[in-house]
Amino acid sequence: MRLLLGFASGLLFGLGLILAGMSDPAKVLNFLDLAGTFDPSLAFVMGGAAVTTFIGYRLVWRQEHPALLHDFQIPTRQDIDGQLVTGAALFGIGWGIGGFCPGPAWTALPMLTPGILVFLPAMLIGMGIARWMKNLQMARA
Amino acid sequence: MPLDTITPFTPLASTLGGVLIGLSAVLVMALFGRIAGISGITIGALPSARADWDWRLAFVLGLVAAPLLVLLVTGEPISQTVPTNLAGMGIAGLLVGVGTVLGSGCTSGHGVCGLARLSPRSLVAVLTFLGFGFVTVFILRHLI
Numbered sequence: 001m002r003l004l005l006g007f008a009s010g011l012l013f014g015l016g017l018i019l020a021g022m023s024d025p026a027k028v029l030n031f032l033d034l035a036g037t038f039d040p041s042l043a044f045v046m047g048g049a050a051v052t053t054f055i056g057y058r059l060v061w062r063q064e065h066p067a068l069l070h071d072f073q074i075p076t077r078q079d080i081d082g083q084l085v086t087g088a089a090l091f092g093i094g095w096g097i098g099g100f101c102p103g104p105a106w107t108a109l110p111m112l113t114p115g116i117l118v119f120l121p122a123m124l125i126g127m128g129i130a131r132w133m134k135n136l137q138m139a140r141a
Numbered sequence: 142m143p144l145d146t147i148t149p150f151t152p153l154a155s156t157l158g159g160v161l162i163g164l165s166a167v168l169v170m171a172l173f174g175r176i177a178g179i180s181g182i183t184i185g186a187l188p189s190a191r192a193d194w195d196w197r198l199a200f201v202l203g204l205v206a207a208p209l210l211v212l213l214v215t216g217e218p219i220s221q222t223v224p225t226n227l228a229g230m231g232i233a234g235l236l237v238g239v240g241t242v243l244g245s246g247c248t249s250g251h252g253v254c255g256l257a258r259l260s261p262r263s264l265v266a267v268l269t270f271l272g273f274g275f276v277t278v279f280i281l282r283h284l285i
């Protein structure tokens with residue numbers, strides 16, 4: 001049941017990305033190209049998603065616990081630190097070069113373009129490196 | 142199709158697509174009590190000591206299945222114009238991977254779930270990655 005519902009949630013997310021046009025790097029890069037072929041569509045994706053989630057979360061949080069696991073795990077940190085800003089900056093640069101963030105990278109995989117076949121493994125390696133660095137730092141602290 | 146061709150402005154489809162993404166994020170919270178951040182789900186999808194990796198792997202498989210379902214139903218592959226500079230794509234992938242782990246999230250975790258939680262960290266992350274995305278595209282398309 002857990003696997004089936006996990007799969008269904010991912011499928012719904014992926015269909016949303018495709019309907020929204022965000023699965024296509026051309027559209028993402030045009031959103032980021034304010035001075036050129038600007039396409040504001042992605043602002044509507046973010047708006048539609050954030051408003052839906054804002055309302056939905058507040059309905060869900062009336063429950064004592066989620067349906068399939070024991071507890072809600074919601075980030076509690078409020079501080080703005082260097083890692084957050086540096087990480088977001090590096091992500092923004094990579095997003096601007098490749099036109100892919102992690103979700104659309106997965107929906108692009110079955111299309112097997114050379115670009116995604118290089119991007120996706122590189123992204124996973126990058127995640128592994130950063131995770132390893134974070135663990136090292138935590139072990140030292 | 143070259144990358145800097147105009148793409149049609151699709152406010153309705155994009156808003157509806159956004160609503161589906163939001164419904165998925167709400168579903169993940171209702172079922173699993175977790176943030177639907179794709180970078181976090183990707184890292185957590187590897188088999189590990191943590192008991193709840195399995196739904197994350199299923200979620201990733203659902204993402205991968207989405208374009209195949211579209212192909213099956215409509216007979217049309219999804220629109221994909223991907224940069225062809227493979228060295229650039231390798232660097233981009235590394236930066237997105239390192240950046241999303243270091244910055245604790247991506248477009249979905251910070252941009253959708255974080256903003257919906259009114260998290261100040263997510264607002265800073267979103268403004269930062271959008272800002273750097275705008276500047277990167279400006280440099281690559283208009284200065285170089």
